[in-house]
Amino acid sequence: MRERLSKLWRTLAWSWSPASERESSEAIVKNFWLHWFPVKVARASMDFNYSFWLGTASAALLAILTITGVMLMFFYVPSTERAYGSIKDLEYAVSFGRLLRNQHRWAAEGMVAVVFIHMARVFFTGAYRGPRAMNWLVGVALLFATLLLSFTGYLLPWDQLAYWAVTVGTGIARQAPIVGNTLALILLGGNQIGQQTLLRFYVMHVFFLPVFAWILFGYHMWRVRKDGGLAAIEPLRNARTSTPRETPAAKSYSLFGVTVGTSVAVRSSMQLEERDQVAASPNLIRRMMLVFLIVFNATLAAALLFNAPLEGPANPAVTPNPAKAPWYFVWLQELVASTTIHLGPYTVSGALLGGILVPGILLAILAAWPFLDQSPREAEGLWFARNRNRQNLVFAAITGAIIILIFVGVFLRGPYWRLYWPGMPRPAMPTLM
Amino acid sequence: MEQPLKPSPDSYEARDFGWLVAMSLLFFGLVAIGFWREYRTEWGPYQHEFPEILGHYGKGEEARKFIPGIKQIWIPQIAVTDRCITCHLGYDWSAILPPSLAQPLTPHPAGDLIAKHPFEKFGCTPCHGGQGWATTVNAAHIGGPGWIDPMLTPALAASQGLTMDQMMQMRCNFCHRHDEATPGMDVINRGKTLLRKRKCILCHSIEGRGGNTGPELTYEGDSNPELYDFSRVAGQKTFFNWNVQHLMHASRITPTTQMPDYNMPIDDARALTLLILSWRRQSFPPEYIPAPSEAAAAMQPTPATTPSANAPEHH
Ligand code: HEM
Numbered sequence: 006m007r008e009r010l011s012k013l014w015r016t017l018a019w020s021w022s023p024a025s026e027r028e029s030s031e032a033i034v035k036n037f038w039l040h041w042f043p044v045k046v047a048r049a050s051m052d053f054n055y056s057f058w059l060g061t062a063s064a065a066l067l068a069i070l071t072i073t074g075v076m077l078m079f080f081y082v083p084s085t086e087r088a089y090g091s092i093k094d095l096e097y098a099v100s101f102g103r104l105l106r107n108q109h110r111w112a113a114e115g116m117v118a119v120v121f122i123h124m125a126r127v128f129f130t131g132a133y134r135g136p137r138a139m140n141w142l143v144g145v146a147l148l149f150a151t152l153l154l155s156f157t158g159y160l161l162p163w164d165q166l167a168y169w170a171v172t173v174g175t176g177i178a179r180q181a182p183i184v185g186n187t188l189a190l191i192l193l194g195g196n197q198i199g200q201q202t203l204l205r206f207y208v209m210h211v212f213f214l215p216v217f218a219w220i221l222f223g224y225h226m227w228r229v230r231k232d233g234g235l236a237a238i239e240p241l242r243n244a245r246t247s248t249p250r251e252t253p254a255a256k257s258y259s260l261f262g263v264t265v266g267t268s269v270a271v272r273s274s275m276q277l278e279e280r281d282q283v284a285a286s287p288n289l290i291r292r293m294m295l296v297f298l299i300v301f302n303a304t305l306a307a308a309l310l311f312n313a314p315l316e317g318p319a320n321p322a323v324t325p326n327p328a329k330a331p332w333y334f335v336w337l338q339e340l341v342a343s344t345t346i347h348l349g350p351y352t353v354s355g356a357l358l359g360g361i362l363v364p365g366i367l368l369a370i371l372a373a374w375p376f377l378d379q380s381p382r383e384a385e386g387l388w389f390a391r392n393r394n395r396q397n398l399v400f401a402a403i404t405g406a407i408i409i410l411i412f413v414g415v416f417l418r419g420p421y422w423r424l425y426w427p428g429m430p431r432p433a434m435p436t437l438m
Numbered sequence: 439m440e441q442p443l444k445p446s447p448d449s450y451e452a453r454d455f456g457w458l459v460a461m462s463l464l465f466f467g468l469v470a471i472g473f474w475r476e477y478r479t480e481w482g483p484y485q486h487e488f489p490e491i492l493g494h495y496g497k498g499e500e501a502r503k504f505i506p507g508i509k510q511i512w513i514p515q516i517a518v519t520d521r522c523i524t525c526h527l528g529y530d531w532s533a534i535l536p537p538s539l540a541q542p543l544t545p546h547p548a549g550d551l552i553a554k555h556p557f558e559k560f561g562c563t564p565c566h567g568g569q570g571w572a573t574t575v576n577a578a579h580i581g582g583p584g585w586i587d588p589m590l591t592p593a594l595a596a597s598q599g600l601t602m603d604q605m606m607q608m609r610c611n612f613c614h615r616h617d618e619a620t621p622g623m624d625v626i627n628r629g630k631t632l633l634r635k636r637k638c639i640l641c642h643s644i645e646g647r648g649g650n651t652g653p654e655l656t657y658e659g660d661s662n663p664e665l666y667d668f669s670r671v672a673g674q675k676t677f678f679n680w681n682v683q684h685l686m687h688a689s690r691i692t693p694t695t696q697m698p699d700y701n702m703p704i705d706d707a708r709a710l711t712l713l714i715l716s717w718r719r720q721s722f723p724p725e726y727i728p729a730p731s732e733a734a735a736a737m738q739p740t741p742a743t744t745p746s747a748n749a750p751e752h753h
Contacts, residue, residue, distance in 0.1 A: 022451075051450065090519065093571035097521065098508050104472055165584050288450040295454055298461040305468045309475065316584030323662045325584070435663040435675040437586060437715070438594060438605075 021287045029284040039290065041223075043230055045282040046289050049237040055130065055388070056235060058296045059123035063151075064222060065300035066116040070154075071215060073109040081161065083207035085200045088163035089318045096315070107308035113155050115304060117333045120151045128374075128400050131384045131393055132236035138375035140228040143221055145372050150218045152333060157210035159331050160203065168319035169328035171206075172198060173338060177330075180356030198321075236386035241281060243383055326420045326434060335414030336407045337364055342422055367403070480574045481508075481524045484542060488527045491543060495534050508573055511561045515723050518561040520570035522578060530557060551622065560726075565609055566590060598678055600625075600708060611716035613726055620728075629713030632706055641697065644717075651696055659718035667692070681711040 015022075023029035030044040049055065080099055082091045095102035124144060127133055133141035160171045175198070179189040194201030229235065283289075316325075330338045340359025370377075384390035389397060419425040420432055489501035510521045525542040528535045532545035539545065546552060555565070563570040568589030572578035579589045588594065595605035607626045614620045619627040633639075641651035663677040670691050671680050680691065685707040688697035702710075 086517070090517070090571065093569075094519075097571050097573045097577070098510075101472065101476055104476075283450065291454050291458065292450065295458050295461060298458070298465060302461060302464050302468060305465075305472070309468060309471055314583070317581070317586050320586075322660060323586075326664055433675055435666065435668055435677060435680070437663055437677045438588070438590075438598065 023284070023286060026284065029286050032286040039286070041226060042285050042289060043234065044285055046285050047234055047238045047241075047277060047282055049241055049281070050235040051283065051288065051292065052237060055237045057126060058292070059119060059126050061293055061296045062300050063116060063120045063123055065297045066112050066119060066304070067218060067222065068297070069112045069301060069304055070109060070116065071219075073105055073112065074211065074215070076105055077109055078211060083161070083203055085163060085203055085319070088161060088203065092162045092164075092315060103312070104308050107311065107313045108304050110313035111307040111311070112304040113158055114332070115307070116151055117155050120148055124148060125400070125404060129397055130236060130386060130388050131378075131380065131390055132386060133375045134236070134378065134382060134385050136232045137236060140225060140232060141375050142372060143225045143228060145368075147218065147221050147225060150214055150221060154210065154214045154218065155333065156331060157206040157214065160206045161210065162315055163203065163319045165316040165319060165323075165325050166314055168198060168321070169325055170330050171202070173328055173330045174334060177337060177341060177356055177360035181361045182357065238277065238281075239386035241277070327418055327422045329414065329418070332411055332415050336410035339410040339414040482506075484525050484527060488543060491528075491535070491539070492531075497534060511557060513559065513561055516561075516564065516726060517721070518563060518570060520561040520563050521573050522562045522568070522570065524573050525575070564612065565606060567609060597674070598676070598708070599704070605712070608712045608716045611713065612718065612720050613722055614728060615716065617728065625709045626713055626716070628706070629709040632702075632710050633713065636700065655714060655717065657717055657719055659715040678711055678715065681714060682707045685710055
């Protein structure tokens with residue numbers, strides 16, 4: 006009876022429990038959707054406390070954004086006359102339209118945060134060394150794509166918030182030396198935000214950037230496999246090998262692999278024993294389903310609880326006071342505002358220093374870091390390895406500074422970009438009637 | 439030889455299964471909340487009540503034909519999408535429903551005004567303001583963050599010492615700007631007379647005519663209130679109030695001004711301010727702009743005989 010019941014449950018739940026290793030691996034290899042997964046995955050990589058599955062969460066957000074975004078495309082009209090109204094229609098007249106828009110919005114803002122935290126995880130685990138340096142670079146490009154996707158999407162509702170945030174953002178770009186004006190011209194499609202800008206941002210947002218992000222994501226995943234799985238296995242490997250970790254020359258293409266590396270087959274089977282691994286089907290697949298479900302639930306709950314912002318229709322004649330960039334760029338705006346220095350008759354432009362030089366240098370260091378890092382390879386794949394303390398502290402300090410600047414910009418800046426401490430009354434701005 | 443899979447005690451199935459079940463249940467719960475939200479609308483109860491009321495007043499046939507759902511007046515020529523009638527269902531039933539019916543089902547005050555401005559051509563927001571798209575009370579009446587065109591309510595009008603009827607004339611004048619005078623727009627008419635009598639045009643250019651001692655006023659209603667100095671304005675920080683006080687004693691609000699202190703009665707200042715604030719950029723097509731001569735003719739005590747062939751038959 007018990008057996009019958011449990012069999013019935015299995016039938017109803019359609020649970021997948023392969024009877025043999027071969028059945029399990031064939032489930033991966035023969036399935037079009039799963040063939041890019043490894044057949045076996047290291048237990049160390051499955052460990053929640055290693056990766057927190059943040060990369061998978063980023064991928065889940067990208068998938069949610071793609072699906073909700075395609076649905077939004079059936080209602081949104083990229084014209085300065087109709088854009089705002091089509092968002093209002095979504096909010097008030099389309100079935101589940103508000104929910105759809107909210108979920109897309111919160112997933113987008115969540116993705117910026119989750120991708121960044123994923124990067125911080127990779128940094129703190131030192132998982133970008135050796136052949137994984139290439140994947141770090143791919144990651145930096147993905148971070149850039151994520152930010153651009155968010156920023157281009159920000160303009161589309163064509164409300165006051167969108168219009169002026171993009172005015173601020175492109176105003177900063179204009180300050181870049183030599184190329185600034187050309188850059189602004191390319192971004193705006195003219196000298197001023199208008200229909201051309203909206204169309205440009207729209208095409209980038211719904212076609213080029215998502216396609217670019219998906220291709221990069223595919224490459225990112227391919228690299229993870231080619232680099233032998235997650236760096237979580239490196240401590241294990243280091244412990245198993247008595248000889249230095251360089252593989253025999255015959256089996257590797259280069260020692261310092263930027264584009265080349267050892268082949269998938271070579272590295273993944275190295276030094277890992279049967280008991281270190283589990284079958285990807287169903288263990289990894291189940292775990293991924295779980296991560297997707299958690300992320301989906303989180304965005305859906307956020308969409309039910311909070312409405313995506315939408316202000317009055319874009320009005321070039323009335324500047325909101327203050328006009329703020331989107332939160333993930335507000336730290337730049339903060340830098341711009343606080344680094345403008347007046348020396349007698351001379352003015353050192355804050356936009357150049359805070360808007361171009363500081364983020365430019367940060368981005369360059371970020372991209373180059375795997376090649377500058379001098380810490381011993383024993384630190385690879387370990388959280389907060391002792392011999393990486395100094396660089397981890399610097400990374401944390403820069404991140405902390407950015408978070409503080411974002412907090413100040415989002416919560417403390419009021420009219421005329423003045424600071425208002427919590428509880429301090431803000432001046433009531435005059436209204437029409 | 440195939441290797442059988444060893445069941446391991448620390449299997450991931452045991453670890454993840456509970457979470458999967460919990461997350462699936464949460465997912466179904468959230469979807470259920472989503473549906474509940476979608477179908478629990480603010481307008482639902484009114485639409486439930488309305489057919490009963492129609493039936494009560496002998497319109498059983500129409501009551502049966504009533505289809506619940508979002509109702510709207512859509513006029514693409516003037517970019518109007520007014521969903522007010524999703525709740526204000528009785529608006530067009532003044533012949534049958536009594537005016538004593540509680541809002542939002544009250545029939546619209548009918549009469550000459552609506553005969554001249556049929557709902558299907560004018561919608562609601564051109565006269566009332568508010569957010570036509572919205573299907574919730576607050577969003578429709580007040581707007582929301584950053585909405586600068588709230589509905590003109592009796593309360594809002596009272597806060598400026600006016601009645602709703604008077605304040606609404608500001609919006610009437612969006613279209614009736616070039617009437618010399620319009621029946622039913624007493625306050626604006628008074629403003630227009632004052633404008634002529636006080637010769638404001640000596641210093642201000644309006645629609646291409648006038649002096650340039652003071653700033654141009656053609657689109658004064660579009661001004662950004664934040665750009666004005668309110669430090670010497672007593673009372674509310676509204677552009678309306680700024681103008682009322684400025685018109686009464688210009689030198690108190692802008693000490694260095696060349697504009698004379700008119701010391702006019704506050705009602706005159708309010709009438710002029712309503713007029714000035716009605717001067718906004720409009721995108722109404724020509725058929726929405728009444729011919730000025732007709733309105734002026736309508737003001738005459740005895741019906742004037744106009745030589746024009748297409749003069750309206752009704753006054
Ligand atoms: C759209 C954005 C991104 C997606 C969808 C994504 C996805 C993933 C996934 C699924 C993994 C597997 C491990 C895990 O789940 O943590 C991974 C690993 C990795 N990601 Fe990303 N990622 C993104 C952005 C980035 C960024 C911004 C960086 C760094 C600049 C980065 C660098 C890496 C590296 C180096 C690994 C290997 C880590 C290891 O071996 O432990 N990725 N990524």
